[in-house]
Amino acid sequence: MKLINATPSPYGRKVAIALKEKSIPYEVQYDIPWIASTIVPEYSPLQQLPILITDEGKNVYDSSYILDWLEIHYPTPPLLPSDADARAHELLLRLLGERIAEFAQIIVFEVARPDPSTPWLDRQTRKVGTGLAELAKLIGDRAPAPQDAITLGDIAAGCTLRMLDFIIERNYAASITQFNWRPLYPNLAAYAAALESRPSFLETQPVMFELDLKDVVEEQAAA
Numbered sequence: 095m096k097l098i099n100a101t102p103s104p105y106g107r108k109v110a111i112a113l114k115e116k117s118i119p120y121e122v123q124y125d126i127p128w129i130a131s132t133i134v135p136e137y138s139p140l141q142q143l144p145i146l147i148t149d150e151g152k153n154v155y156d157s158s159y160i161l162d163w164l165e166i167h168y169p170t171p172p173l174l175p176s177d178a179d180a181r182a183h184e185l186l187l188r189l190l191g192e193r194i195a196e197f198a199q200i201i202v203f204e205v206a207r208p209d210p211s212t213p214w215l216d217r218q219t220r221k222v223g224t225g226l227a228e229l230a231k232l233i234g235d236r237a238p239a240p241q242d243a244i245t246l247g248d249i250a251a252g253c254t255l256r257m258l259d260f261i262i263e264r265n266y267a268a269s270i271t272q273f274n275w276r277p278l279y280p281n282l283a284a285y286a287a288a289l290e291s292r293p294s295f296l297e298t299q300p301v302m303f304e305l306d307l308k309d310v311v312e313e314q315a316a317a
């Protein structure tokens with residue numbers, strides 16, 4: 095299989111982690127979806143990374159659907175528990191992780207605009223804040239040991255927490271203090287540390303590519 099990914103993508107990282115947790119061999123083709131020469135429109139009608147090209151040549155796109163597809167076709171080891179309540183709990187963690195990442199991405203691009211909208215930023219920022227509070231409540235004292243199974247909820251939540259750290263490290267949204275989740279939620283810090291010590295997480299650390307976000311939003315505004 096081939097994963098079309100971008101080096102900093104938290105969405106592509108989720109897929110790469112699942113492939114590694116399931117010991118599925120794959121190759122990676124890196125792309126930059128924000129530039130004109132991107133290859134994503136050839137493979138996905140949604141024109142976004144990540145895309146998984148199966149051995150049969152089928153294009154599977156959108157990280158959540160790719161993970162569902164992998165769970166259906168490669169069920170061992172499972173990344174969801176068999177108990178119905180436990181499964182629903184993990185899917186809720188996954189949902190929170192995904193939505194917080196989307197709000198964070200909206201914020202980063204809005205901040206890069208020449209004249210960011212304060213009400214729009216406030217709206218997205220509030221959602222990041224309440225989403226993180228809920229995530230912290232639901233995670234509680236969970237911190238999976240290296241030999242423990244992890245879930246799609248852990249993958250989504252872990253990738254989103256790392257994404258927020260990455261945004262802080264890169265100084266992409268210095269004014270958005272809500273991204274600084276660590277002092278507020280020590281339990282999430284312990285949870286993230288446990289996840290980030292797994293080989294699947296260690297081997298998929300986000301790396302920025304050469305891209306000026308201000309150029310991207312200016313091109314969008316001009317289009």
Ligand SMILES: N[C@@H](CCC(=O)N[C@@H](CS)C(=O)NCC(=O)O)C(=O)O
Nearest residue numbers: 103105127141142143144156157158
């Ligand atoms: N919901 C999508 C989001 C993926 C996404 O936002 N990918 C970014 C790269 S990290 C992208 O391809 N953006 C290009 C665009 O939206 O035009 C998923 O989970 O796969």
